[in-house]
Amino acid sequence: LTNKKFHPSPTSVSVDGWAIGPETLTIMAGPCAVETEEQLLAIAHAVKESGAQFVRGGAYKPRTSPYSFQGLEEEGLKYMQTAKKETGLRTICEVISEDAINAAVKYVDMIQIGARNMQNFQLLKEAGKSGLPVLLKRGLAATIDEWLNAAEYIIAEGNPNVVLCERGIRTFETATRNTLDISAVPVLKEKTHLPVIVDPSHATGVYSYVPPLAKAAVACGADGLMIEVHNDPAHAMSDGPQSLTFENFRELSAELQPYVSLA
Numbered sequence: 486l487t488n489k490k491f492h493p494s495p496t497s498v499s500v501d502g503w504a505i506g507p508e509t510l511t512i513m514a515g516p517c518a519v520e521t522e523e524q525l526l527a528i529a530h531a532v533k534e535s536g537a538q539f540v541r542g543g544a545y546k547p548r549t550s551p552y553s554f555q556g557l558e559e560e561g562l563k564y565m566q567t568a569k570k571e572t573g574l575r576t577i578c579e580v581i582s583e584d585a586i587n588a589a590v591k592y593v594d595m596i597q598i599g600a601r602n603m604q605n606f607q608l609l610k611e612a613g614k615s616g617l618p619v620l621l622k623r624g625l626a627a628t629i630d631e632w633l634n635a636a637e638y639i640i641a642e643g644n645p646n647v648v649l650c651e652r653g654i655r656t657f658e659t660a661t662r663n664t665l666d667i668s669a670v671p672v673l674k675e676k677t678h679l680p681v682i683v684d685p686s687h688a689t690g691v692y693s694y695v696p697p698l699a700k701a702a703v704a705c706g707a708d709g710l711m712i713e714v715h716n717d718p719a720h721a722m723s724d725g726p727q728s729l730t731f732e733n734f735r736e737l738s739a740e741l742q743p744y745v746s747l748a
């Protein structure tokens with residue numbers, strides 16, 4: 486179902502009137518975690534002004550430590566819905582359980598399966614049944630074939646609306662949080678008809694590396710980007726060091742404008 490051999494032309498995934506695919510450059514931006522309503526609304530307005538079509542924000546956070554902030558859960562989803570009402574942006578949230586999916590369908594436009602759950606096959610099936618478009622991130626140490634098989638699980642449940650997101654993989658290199666596998670973009674473009682976006686924020690863990698890799702991703706054929714943006718990165722409850730300020734994000738968006746019109 487993911488294989489280009491049986492579906493040669495590229496697929497676009499439609500989310501509330503916006504087509505994610507080769508005809509557009511999709512920008513999803515927002516905080517790692519939804520922290521407060523005020524924070525989310527401020528960020529949503531800022532990223533909208535810079536040209537993003539989606540606001541992202543985690544309400545269920547799959548944190549490495551159980552003692553780190555775990556997210557606002559359903560309350561956070563409600564703030565996402567408010568952000569959509571105020572800005573018109575489409576919304577995307579990560580889900581980590583069947584309960585989270587059942588809540589997400591009430592409040593957001595698209596769900597995300599995170600790297601840590603890429604091979605949570607039960608969750609993939611539930612995401613397939615949810616009827617919502619799904620952003621499927623690459624697992625921390627997943628091969629491209631394993632990743633495509635994960636997408637296959639979702640589509641096999643009757644949900645063809647899957648977008649892939651390269652977010653870096655584990656390597657021996659420690660200078661960046663992960664290593665962005667930029668070659669995944671052309672490899673996927675040859676293997677699958679599904680749209681592919683790139684997340685340089687989780688790939689690098691360092692805000693200053695985000696703009697150059699965002700541009701590299703677009704230059705090599707990515708259909709979009711997911712970028713973490715925060716009103717006050719120094720005090721973010723998660724992933725502050727990789728978050729762009731409003732000003733940084735505005736600059737990057739301006740630099741991407743020529744690609745937006747080419748897409």
Ligand code: PEP
Pocket residue numbers: 517543547579598599600601622652687
């Ligand atoms: C995220 O997007 O907030 C996230 C946790 O990303 P990943 O699953 O890629 O680590």
Ligand code: MN
Pocket residue numbers: 517518687713723724
């Ligand atoms: Mn994050």
